[in-house]
Amino acid sequence: MQSESTQQSHERRNMRLGIIGAGALAQAFTVRALSAGHTVTISSSHRTDSLDATAHSLGVGVRAGTKYEAADADVVLLAVPYRNAPLALADLGDWGGRTLIDATNDFSQSTPPFPGVPSSSEVIAEMAHGAHVIKAFNTTPARVLASDPRPSEGYRRVIVMSGDDVPSKGALRSLLGQMGFAPVDLGGLAEAARLQQLPGGLLAGLDLFVRDWGTEVQRVRR
Template sequence: MNGTSKESTMSSIAILGSGKIGSALAARFHAAGIPAVIANSRGAASLAEFTDRFEKGIKAVEARDALNADIVILAMHFDSVPVAVGGVGDWAGRIVVDATNAINFPDFTPRDLDGKLSTEVVSELVPGARVVKAFNTLQAPVLAADPGTAAGRRVLFLCGNEKSANRTISGLINDLGFFPIDLGPLSAGAPMQQFNGPLAKMNLLKD
């Protein structure tokens, strides 16, 4: 998809998590001129120095306020998701982007989820949400870098069971300067995107 998504342009966007991936996404949103808010478990005050570099484009908010956005990007450790989203009973069709990877620390091995995909677990934690898997296959320094190179645009993969949500996130990825590739439903795309999948850490360019 190469067109701008009207829904993503008009939607409020929140990045939940300010670690390496969350910080990388904030930098890319700022560079693309797309307003967003960012939150973490320590409170908005802890992000003041970080967000100062973005002027007014990226604002720090409390986590409870970030959870009200139209598009909420989960950019945190997989184990932190239950507590982070626990205050929302019904997501009422809003989009949740799962940018997490289910990893055992400190050995960085794939988590055993009893045969479930990590995004299936996340989906159960956000009832009523349209869940899209995205932003989890590039390492943070690569994700933070300019996606436009002399050889082409950096590729970002996504998948989800709701086609309308996939289109919205494809448009957002395009607006950020990346080349989006929609892998279809979670059953097809998530196994390829998750930590031990063939697309993990895959840094591809599309001319």
């Protein structure tokens, strides 16, 4: 478990962020991370000229790397299709308490699992031994995440999240705030992740905003 001092150090300094994946979601996350002054390593199963070109197009502060280099970052985003997660997470060893953001969705299921049946994020946590897994960034399309999280004065786009490690969630809340989002912690993976899960989760696909000066959350039509 991360200590309070570790969480505070995340809040004070620019972070090294890694992404296992390089598609639309990975690129949207990178845009927002760069706007907050962080550095990002994107990755794919094989280092290619196309990956290098994608990193170059995203701007200064982004580099292309292997999944092993991406997974060595302070905070790592898993941005591959759920069916590809076992291969993407294979051979990465023990995570040593680092944070893994699970942005996957298990589209093989028509509804969220019943209580007592592991959520997709709990399955991801079993694959990533020693990682503090937080479910986030899976409920909103990449094109929306890449856009300004403050589309009108006084409002910020909500990013919902769930996880079991409180200090790790605190550090991610700080990161999301730096990126311009309004983080909302739903609770632990066993129950809260079901609210986010696509398909069928109550919050899946909603584009929510919160007033900066209050607690009112509004649903916005796309």
